[in-house]
Amino acid sequence: MITTRIDKRFAALKSEGRAAFVSFITAGDPDMKTSLELMKKLPGAGTDVIELGMPFSDPMADGPAIQLSSQRALKAGQTMAKTLDMVREFRKTDEDTPIILMGYYNPIYVYPANKFLNDALNAGVDGLIIVDLPPETDDELCLPARDVGINFIRLATPTTDEKRLPAVLKNASGFLYYVSIAGITGTAAPDPGMVHKAVAAIKQRTDLPVAVGFGVKTRQQVREIAKGADGVVVGSAIVSAIADSLDSKGFATSETVARPLALVKELSGGVFDILEG
């Protein structure tokens, strides 16, 4: 097993005794230059792991906030090549922060997949979350990714029962992403009690770290969820902050980097609150 930046980061945070704060932004939202500037500043604002969305025309598992961010990026001309360029640029100044590309299979399938894996690895990508590739499709991308040393982050959900969990865990690597609600991103608020129970059940079956996402929007939620998980993911709230900063034509303003960063700084404080008691 190759040790990736993801493995190292979670191991380091474990010894610190706190959960990871994972920030999601869509690559190229609202334009590539602004998006790259924001991405570079995320670690300084408290982000331990970056999830970079690969925009797609039909994001079926996403709520309105991420749908719109995807549309903004595509409208501004974002391509897969540009998304990988952003990762390459980021790596020039940050060798340690893990980067996970998140998205849907079709843009990878037509790239095509094997070339994508090589290009992603060379650019400095550490992991993939591909929403529409369940374990039944592992031959498509999960196993080839493992072969080149890219982690394939598996999703477990409230509908993943005990019978199904082994299949979900079988080829998982990096960490496990627990989807806190049955629903789409950025909508319903998760119940921390239920989430902790589900995470505990998963941890009985795997040594992988478990990060929790979907519907997390406040520092209070981050703090509560971090008590029983190895990571907390925030996405819709951050891309909504980007949306709120845009001018009437949808272009970036002087606030477009500052506002989401301020939010990340505020929310990521939630993972330290436990340490401070």
Next chain:
Amino acid sequence: MSSNETILNSFRSGPDEEGAFGHFGGRFVAETLMPLILELEQAYETAKKDEDYARELNDLAKHYAGRPSPLYYAPRLTEHFANLSTTGGGAKIYFKRDELNHTGSHKINNTLGQILLARRMGKKRIIAETGAGQHGVATATVAARFNMECVVYMGATDIERQAPNVFRMKLLGATVIPVTAGTGTLKDAMNEALRDWVANVDNTFYLIGTAAGPHPYPAMVRDFQSVIGNEVREQIMEAEGRLPDSLVACIGGGSNAIGLFHPFLDDKSVEIYGVEAAGKGVETGEHAASLNGGKPGVLHGNRTYLLQDEEGQITDAYYISAGLDYPGIGPEHSWLKERGRVNYGSVTDNEALDAFQLCTKLEGIIPALEPAHALAFVEKLAPTLPRDHLLVMNMCGRGDKDVFAVAGYLGVEL
């Protein structure tokens, strides 16, 4: 020949256990939905073997939907196409009259099958996507009949151009939710229905209207629609004493076509033609012809031919009305294309409009714009065929819903 060899040499044995037709099809869905489609597959497999289920479905098909639909010999079109022939040809034209079904199209064949399954599974809430509104109406109809809550997702653009069907659905007690995400058409409605399903996993049954989506939908919808081809087989034997020489059907997602084709796939003497909507012409980029103008990709749970750009972003389908403007196609059609078993052609908006008027004037049948595409193709094909050639075209829907759109195109104010 062993039974294994028979299966290997058959075009009718798919999909495999993973829901694949060759390398098309499959189950490309979010983890949240995976347990649900596995449960659905299990429930469908069990229902298929249950005589009570079959009996109830057959009874509803007969007394509620009006099956069997007639196989009608179209004498004036037959004569017309013979007159067009420069070689003394012109086929004998038959219509499978699925436009006479309750709700006006073939869609009811599938919604009856699925709602009985939903009831068996204890689901109380039905969701569906619709483009032209035919599937939405057929879903709202069976939901009313079986006293279930019904929510139909429909693109905002389609709601505007299909107002009568929207009102029908509301009369039937359904909630019609306009979808403004994306471009507000059928693919966006399907995205939104999938989002609803993910958020309401416990009580909701997603009633997909075409032979696409994750396994088991393509196979299940095909099975429910195969009543069309099975009836044709019996009816043509009765009328002509032999199998047809060719079959023609229009294709959006491809459910009426696969229903007509599937029972004949292993009859080598039967030539099969699927007709896509070329819109303003496949070469213009403004069309809905996934097989003729798209390439393989993954969307809405299956691998199939898709309209997409070089980056794998899904592009909009264009077509004169709503109904065939889906950027994908059922995976079994993608497989049949690659295997060369079915020929897939296309016709433009204008050709379909002409055929729409021709059929109305000569046969007294107002076709939906969808089967008008099939007829426009028949108009090109029939004159090249010998006079004793038996051609069956699926008249899969009636044109009442389209009269406003057609009037608009002909410059007539109603």
